[in-house]
Amino acid sequence: MREAVTTTRAVRAECVPDGRVAELPAGTQVQITQALGGSFTLWVHGQLMRLRGADADAIGKPVPAAPTAAAGGGIEAVREQVWQVLRTCYDPEIPVDIVELGLVYGCELEPMDEGGFRVQVTMTLTAPGCGMGEAIADDACDKLLVLPDVGEATVDVVFDPPWDRSMMSEAAALALGL
Incomplete structure (x- = not known):
């Protein structure tokens, strides 16, 4: 609609x-x-x-509120918050988030000496020639950097292994009618 x-x-x-x-x-x-x-x-x-x-x-729409620090502040609480943020990232043409699409291959957290965590995300795209790839990766990185417990974030786009439909969650496949 x-x-x-x-x-x-x-x-x-x-x-x-x-x-x-x-x-x-x-x-x-x-x-x-x-x-x-x-x-x-x-x-x-x-x-x-x-x-x-x-x-x-x-x-005329409200700007999303800034996230708060992870409850408990430990690495597992921050990891869960990072995954929640990644679930808010979408390809503008597909109404399913990048996690459910199976585009996120990995997410590593490392404590930083000055506090907070360094987050390293590895993801792919549904097609290597996707013109929105950089925008999707930048969106994920920008959202991660807003988290109070994240001091650094990097989102790397890779194409090995190549993405295919089998990487989608069952919910994503249903949402897309596949």
Whole structure:
């Protein structure tokens, strides 16, 4: 179901599927086609675009609240919070998060001397030529860096092993009608 809205201020969005940045002036008519994980997929004059959650106010939506520190603060509590954050990252064309799609291959946490944790995520894409790959990885990294217990975060995109449908969770396959 689409929702028609008008931008209230100038805002940058990423074109789907190539990831190039476009400026939307205030007063631009858009349709929200997907609102998942704090970001929005917009239909703008025949073009899909991804709007970051930090810019949600530009379309009259609330900006997502900043996360709080993990309960207990230990490595396992932080690990769970990291996985929860990764479940808020979406390809703007697919209404299933990157964890359920089976795109996240690994997540390592390492304590830092100055406190907090260094997070290293290894992920892939559904197709090597995906133009939104960098945007999806950057979204995951940006969201991880907002966590109070994360001091550093890196998201590496790899293509070995190559992704295939068998890596999706059963819930993801059902959601996509596969």
